[in-house]
Amino acid sequence: MKEFVIFLDHGSYNLPDISNVTTYSSGIANLKYLEVEIMYDIRWQNTIKILSILSKVCNGIVRFKLWMLQTNKENITPILDIIKSQPINNMSIHYTPTYEYLEEIIIYISKFRSKTFTRLIFNRANFKKINFLLISKLKPLEYLKIIYCNNFTVKHCEEKEFNLKGLTWFHGKTDNDLLQVIVMINSLCSETLIELSSNVTTFETMKIIRNSCPNINILKFDLLRYFEYFTNNCKANLKKLSINLYSGNPLRKNFLKCIDNYQRVHNSLKILEFKQYEINWSNEEREIVKSLENQGICLKCLED
Structure with a gap:
């Protein structure tokens, strides 16, 4: 088994007993891609047990896709154990309406995956009170995507050092915070950037590309x-x-x-x-x- 998807909402079913997983542990140990979608605050005990066992029997999960529309501490604990134990280099985090669990995830990423992470995606995440300095300490990080996230401000980018090869920034607001967005994009761009995708298009962003990104060769812009x-x-x-x-x-x-x-x-x-x-x-x-x-x-x- 190379890929495993777990989907939790009111219309889903609890997974089989944990013994069925441990019986085939030699197969699931080869898992490379894990996707967990938690749409509602559901406590399926067998599912939680399976998430818990993955951090013990697996040793090669490199891609992790996480959706958290609603969740709870009981669900988040095995997810943190997976981040801690697996050599993840590519992770996407979608729909985190509250910052508390996202904060825990980022702390674990910074502490345990600082030498493996190369790609990180935040999609509609809530960055309220999040310490983005922890992300800037991920030295291998090459590709960062920030897609329609809330409460992401200039303070998240100030005095942070990034050497990104790829940056995606999609901004959902159209009010007077556009200047802040331009400042944030500028702080994330550098001579190392070769790929840029964004829906924020002004003369200022064009100047940023001209002055800060001399080596860019892939551009996706409106x-x-x-x-x-x-x-x-x-x-x-x-x-x-x-x-x-x-x-x-x-x-x-x-x-x-x-x-x-x-x-x-x-x-x-x-x-x-x-x-x-x-x-x-x-x-x-x-x-x-x-x-x-x-x-x-x-x-x-x-x-x-």
């Missing part, structure tokens, strides 16, 4: 309005660019021209992905697309 400025000032040799290009967008032709001009200067772009790839180009657009393809660019549909 930046049609700012792309001419970006291509005229970008020093990086992008290899892959992903962008939303909605049907009927009046900037579409100008965007394609910018890409064409950028490629003529840099000759680095290999893949151009569109969120909504349109086959019915206008005659002018079709000529530009043909020019891009002749310059070695592969056009494809952006995967969700």
